Amino acid sequence: MKRGTGSFRWPSEGLWLGVLSAAIAAVMAPAASAQSSAPAPETPEALTEGAEEISAPDSRLRPLADEPPVLPSEELEAAPTSSEAEAELAPEIAPEIAPEGLGETAAPATQVGPAIAPGEVRILTPDSGSVTTAKTSVVVEFHAGDRVLVTLNGRPLDPDLPTQTSTDSDRSLVTQIWYSVPLQAGENVLSARVDGGQTSTVTLTLEEPEIQISLEAEDEGRIMADGRSALTLRGSLLDAQGNPLTQTSTVTLTSTAGQFLGADADEDRPGFQxxxxxxxxxxxxxxxTNAQKVQVRAAVDRDEVFGKGDRTTLEPLPIDLGPQENPLETFTQVEFVTNLRPSIATGVVNLRIGEAGTNYWGSLREFLDPDIIDDGTEVDLDAAAFATGRVGEWLFTGAYNSSRALNETCDGNRLYQDVQFCEQDYPVYGDSSTVQKTTPSRDSLFLRFERSSPEAGAEADYGMWGDYDTFEFARASQQFTATTRQLHGFKGNYSLGNFQLSAFFSNDVEGFQRDTLVPNGTSGDYFLARRLVIPGSEVVFLEAEEINRPGTVLERKQLLRGPDYEIDYDRGTLRFRRPVLATELNPFGTTLVRRLVVTYQYDSDRDTTNLYAGRLQYNFSRTFERESWVAATYLREDQGDADFELYGADFLVPLGDNGRFVGEYAHSTNDSIFLGTVDGSAYRLEVDGNISPIVWGRAFYRSVEENFVNNATSSFTPGQTRYGGALTADVAETTRLFAEFDRETNFGIAPLVRTEFVDLFNPEPEPIPGSRLDNTLTTLRAGVQQKVGTADLSLEYVNRSREDRTGETLFDRDTSQLVSRLAVPIVDTLTFRAQNELNLGGDDDPLYPDRTTLGLDWDAYPGVTVRLAHQFFEGGLFRENAITSLDTILEHDLTENTSITGRYSLINAYNQMAGQGAVGLNHRWTIAPGLRVNLGYEHVFRDLLEPTAAGDRFLQPYATGQSAAALALAGGDTYSVGIEYTDNPKFQASARLEHRDSSDGDNTVISGAAAGKLTPALTALLRYQQADATNQLLDLLGNSKTLKLGLAYRNPRDDRFNALLRYEYRENPSTIPDTLLFENGTGSRDHLFGLEAIYAPTFRWEFYGKYALRNSKTYQARNFSNDSTISLAQLRATHRIGYRTDVAGEVRWISQPGANFDELGWALEAGYYVTPDLRVALGYSFGSVDDRDFTGYRSDGGVYLNVSFKVNELFDGFGRQRLRPERPPSEEATTAEQPTAEEEEPIVLSADVLSPPLVEAVPVRSEAEEVNHEAL
Known part of the structure; x- marks a missing residue:
């Protein structure tokens, strides 16, 4: 291509042409030398330097007794293999000599082949040609006394390879075999050269065969959802002819639910190996224990099977060119079916008759409550029960508590019952037991009827009341009609033939908010727009979109509380497990910007709110990976003073093996705060797939009207239409043509720019309308990708036509750009890359300036690439700039849509050190067994406040509603380093340091944790966390610090005494953005200390004690502080008189001297078990409160009667565990061919759970086995 005026403007012609010429020359030189069959002789020193020398005989090789003779090549081809190492040999090389027999051996004197002259060498195997196995064996013959050098691709063979030598002294002949010699993809040159003699050369071409990976489940892929049953998954790796691959490979398995059993072959790698x-x-x-369909994936690393060698591909272009190189993966689906188990029931019914407000054993809030203390005698009947079991063909699960919500704990009520990492209790039981919450409900009742649907391939049928998610309303075909929320109320799903009906209703919906945050490279703290978040209601997603094209989400991943983040519901803050970078910068591709999208409920003053929805879906096919349907969805939410309605239809139809056709229509009606009642619609049509074996195509149309609203789905830009298509054609094995057309029109209303200080404290659920948009961008692209030898090249023409009808000139121009790319492997592990983006003509695109990038990729080891790159910028909004980056890139594919990537970068810009990078949320770089490190560095060279076609961008703590397009990117440097150690089961530790430095403020995050056994009886736990406010414009908030220390004592040989010690230090635990109203100096510090112990010298005696103290100091605007201390002391003693009678006494004292507050309470009780299920107790309780500042002194006490009944049976015997009687040996012999032991195993549960074992279980035959067998 000629270079002239208006064609190319190189920043440095000598640099570009010099590097390019050197790279091409380096590639062509080995190819030229390989064509020469008689290279120039070398000196012995040069020949043997750094290489493995072969001389015969070698005194270092020990002769082996009774070793079979070396066979000539003709017999070697037919000899069978006899070891695992020989299984990796090519079919034509299968010697009888096992690789374990390393050394030298004398062959019989029988003449088995032609003699070989001095200076001559022969390579018996392999022969020149094409092979499909990544490992081979090499057999070389040479004259005794000669020195021979064997090389592969110019390098001596690895001295650690298994090898065997055989010497025939009568013929002066030496035969040596190397096993499992690894080949690289493409051409391999194998040479054997005699010192001062001839050279023998063999050329092998390793071709990637069509590997078939399969995965199947036994037992028809269905097992009981009981948390214990397991099924076997079997897989195979076959070549195109159906023959098993001989080399050993590592297969990575992942599943959407369940747990893999057995030993993980590589615990440091993600997934199960x-x-x-x-x-x-x-x-x-x-x-x-949940009935569901589970998808299982099995994958193999191509480079591990074939070897990397000269396989190199270009980085993905900044457009979707069709399916990339598919990994070696396969999927299967299994089903956890409803476990129709025998029924069980447990619970307590408690009747108390005594003075009101004196229930010492009840709620602390109600003890000595001044509102009820004078009500006299009260009769209090409470009940709590749990039951589950078969009701016909359905499984029933229910729970009820009359005195509190099922999810309520000492710190409040929440959606779902799970606790976060920081809230977990220390386990004091020594049986490694686990607790699983099965009845989550925000109120006092949970009910669920469930069965496995009789329709083949259908989801489970169920109806429930409790806490639930809405995955049935977020199908693959839904975006604008999708709903992803955590709710409480009724939900049901039922399949009848091909129809599937899903519905939900919630009568307890608080205020609903959607916030979008910009991560800054650290893990937190990220403030939400609202405080007092309803616990458990949040849904967190990490989204990514092109930095200059808002409106189309390219990646979206849901994050989970616990594994991915922690949340403080009172403050409304998120803290992630690992740093979250703002950008994903690819020097040879497209820069993406990341967003944290959080939807949640918050405590509001609304009186009556409810939400209900329904979805009717007709399934054309339920076959795995061939599902197709058409569906309609309706949703309505009553928000008190505002209403929201959403309805629409969607469909999904598969096209061929890897294509699909998706369509969707949605319409919303919303009561807007600023615009009144508005409605709008959204449309989506997408089709992609193979048009022919060599042509792939994609077409799409998406349009969102400016008043369309849905805050419970993925991000979009209201008032935007985008449509286009792309074609890719593999016209030859090494040539690909591609073309794309894309048109984007923005006609909505951009959010109002809000940069005032008061805007921080007035978050609205939707953005304030700003200026109107009216612009169009049309993009045309066409190009070619070509592989020339080992090099990859591409040339692409891009035309962008912008038209702005609002009078602005920034986005009103027509520009053309020429993009060229080159990737050349210089050596096996080093690749040169180059990319040039050149604007043609005199008009530069404002968002896509001229850019030239040069780089080197070094494959440090499998899965890790070190990249050095330099970028030149010129023109556009970015102006002239130059960036040099050094990246360490690590990538692992876990699922079909999950890629975990880590990147560490150093960037030299503006003559100073800066940087960019990305670290995946779940990435761990293993540097030693059990030792992992996380690294990250990011640099944004200045605040990116330039507008896009979707409106202005400005710095803001959070964007509410669907206004993420207005979020700006703040400049600054962010780095992080973390380390984890888990190799020792008795000691585990982790630590991480993160820091961000920018003109908008600094942020430092420090976290560390350690846990281990100091002695066999003493365990220590330590955790420290420190973080600042991470949001934009909130840098003036003080940081928060937490230090936790715990010691646990339990002697495994004598556990009569157990003790726990806890200390916690908290600094600014309650800081919120409103604190800025008081300027600097506002903060607080807390010290917490707790000690508790239990001692049981005998079965009859038990003593328990606890002491806790908290000291708090609050600072207000530097000139005022307040100090407060509160303490709690508690002591209890229990004595059992025989098996039926017990006596217990307890005293509790709470004191706060600074507030002149004291509370004292005590109780004494004697109980008698009339039956194992019925206990009658008589006691006396007394309490007093001295609150001089508020209510004064009060006290009360009295005698009470308590009757407790243990529930273990409900209506008509439901809940009584029926046990199968033992069979005589003769009967067992006759039933040996019946269902498996796992199906026949009776579930034995004690009839006594809450009281001493006084009941003898009566063995009665159970129907559980027959029920489970029918379900399967």
């Missing part, structure tokens, strides 16, 4: 030997691998998956 199984070893495939002779092309076969197995794994066992254990079920959960």
């Amino acid at each position: 199984a070893i495939a030997r002779d092309g076969q691998f197995t794994a066992r998956l254990q079920s959960t």
Whole structure:
């Protein structure tokens, strides 16, 4: 291509042409030398320097007794293999000599082949040609006394390879075999050269065969959802002819639910690793207790199977060119079916008759309550029960508590019952037991009827009342009609034939908010727009979109509370497990910007709110990976003074093996705060797939009207229409043509720019309308990708036509750009890359300036690439700039849509050190067994406040509603380093340091944790966390610090005494953005200390004690502080008189001297078990409160009667565990062919749960086995 005026403007012609010429020359030189069959002789020193020398005989090789003779090449081809190492040999090389027999041996004197002259060398195997196995064996013959050098691709063979030598002294002949010699993809040159003699050369071409990976589940892929059953997964790796792959490979298994059993072959790698030997691998998956369909993925690293070698591909272009190189993966689906188990029931009914407000054993809030203390004698009847079991063909699960919500704990009520990492209690039981919450409900009742649908492939049928998610309303075909929320109320799903009906109703909906935050490279703290978040209601997503094209989400991943983040519901703050970078910068591709999208409920003053929705879906096919349907959805939310309505239809139809056709229509009606009642619609049509075996195509149309609203789905830009298409054609094995057309029109209303200080304290649920938009961008692109030898090249023409009809000139121009790319492997592990983006003509695109990038990629080791790159910028909104980056890139694919990437970068810009980078949320770089490190660095060279076609961008703490397009990117430097150690089961530790430095403020995050056994009886736990406010414009908030220390004592040989010690230090635990109203100096510090112990010298005696103290100091505007201390002391003693009678006494004292507050309470009780299920107790309780500042002194006490009944049976015997009687040996022999032991195993539960064992279980035959067998 000629260079002239208006064609190319190189920043440095000598640099570009010099590097390019050197790279091409480096590639062509090995190819030229490989064509020469008689290279120039070398000196012995040069020949043997750094290489493995072969001389015969070698005194270092020990002769082996009774070793079989070396066979000539003709017999070697037919000899069978006899070891695992020989299974990796090519079919034509299968010697009888096992690789374990390393050394030298004398062959018989029988003449088995032609003699070989001095200076001559022969390579018996392999022969020149194409192979499909990544490892081979090499057999070389040479004259005794000669020195021979064997090389592969110019390098001596690895001295650690298994090898064997055989010497025939009568013929002066030496035969040596190397096993499992690794080949690289493409051409391999194998040479054997005699010192001062001739050279023998063999050329092998390793071709990637069509590998078939399969995965199947036994037992028809269905097991009981009982948390114990497991099924076996079997897989295979076969070549195109159906033959098993001989080399050993590692297979990575992941599943959407369940747990893999057995030993993980590589615990440091994500997922579960199984070893495939002779092309076969197995794994066992254990079920959960939830009936559901589970997708299982098995994948193999291509480079591990074939070797990397000269396989190199270009980085993905900044457009979707069709399916990229598919990993070696396969999927299967299994089902955890409803476990129709025998019924059980447990619970307590408690009747108390005594003075009101004196229930010492009840709620602390109600003890000595001044509002009820004078009500006299009260009769209080409470009940709590749990039951589950078969009712016909349905499984019933229910729970009820009359005195409190099922999810309520000492710190409040929440959606779902799960606790976060920072709230977990220390386990004091020594049986490694686990607790699983099965009845989550924000109120006092949970009910669920469930069965496995009789319709093949259908989801479970169920109806429930409790806490639930809405995954049935977020299908693959839904975006604008999708709803992803955490709610409480009724939900049901039922399949009848091909129809599926889903519905939900919630009568307890608080205020609903959607916030979008810009991560800054640290893990937190990220403030939400609202405080007092309803616990458990949040849904957090990490989204990514092109930095200059808002409105189309390219990646979206849901984050989970616990594994990914922690949340402080009172303050409304998120803290992530790992740093979240703002950008994903690719020097040879497209820069993406990340967003944190959080939807949640918050405590509001609304009186009556409710939400209900329904979805009717007709399934054309339920076959795995071939699902298709058409559906209609309706949702309505009563928000008190505002209403919201959403309805629409969607469909999904598969096209071929990898294509699909998706369509959707949605319409919303919303009461806007600023615009009144508005309505709008959204449309979506997408089709992609193979048009022919060599042509792939994609077409799409998306349009969102400016008044359309849906805050419970993925991000979009209201008032935007985008449509286009792309074609890719593989016209030859090494040539690909591609073309794309894209048109985007923005006609909505941009959010109002809000940068005033008061805007921080007035968050609205929707953005304030700003200026109107009216612009169009049309993009045309066409190009070619070509592989020339080992090099990859591409040339692309891009035309962008912008038209702005509002009078602005920034986005009103027509520009053309030429993009060229080059990737050349210089050596096996080093690749040169270059990319040039050149604007043609005199008009530059404002968002896509001229850019030239040069780089080197070094494959440090499998899965890790070190990249050095330099970028030149010129023109556009970015102006002239130059950036040099050094990246360490690590990538692992876990699922079909999850890529975990880590990147560490150093960037030299403005003659100073800066940087950019990305670290995946779940990435851990293993540097030693059990030792992992996380690194991250990011640099944004200045605040990116330039507008886009979707409106102005400005700095803001959070964007509410669907206004993420207005979020700006703040400049600054962010780095992080973390380390984890988990190799020792008796000691584990982790630590991380993160820091951000920018003109808008600094942020430092420090976290560390350690846990281990100081002695066999003493365990220590330590945790420290420190973080600042991470949001834009909130840098003046003080940081928050937390230090926790715990010691636990439990002697495994004598556990009569157990003790726990806890200390906690908290600094500014309650800081919120409103604190800025008081300027600097506002903060607080807390010290908490707790000690508790239990001692049981005998079965009859038990003593328990606790002491806790909290000291708090509050600072207000530097000139005022307040100090407060509160303490709690508690002591209890219990004595059992025989098996039926017990006596217990307890005293509790709470004191706060600074507030002149004291509370004292005590109780004494004697109980008698009339039956194992019925206990009658008589006691006396007394309490007094001295509150001089508020209510004064009060006291009360009295005698009470308490009757407790343990529930273990409900209506008509439901809940009584029926046990199967033992069978005589003769009967067991006759039933040996019946269902498996896992199906026949009776579930034995004690009839006594809450009281001493006084009941003898009566063995009665159970129907549970027959029920489970029918369900399967």
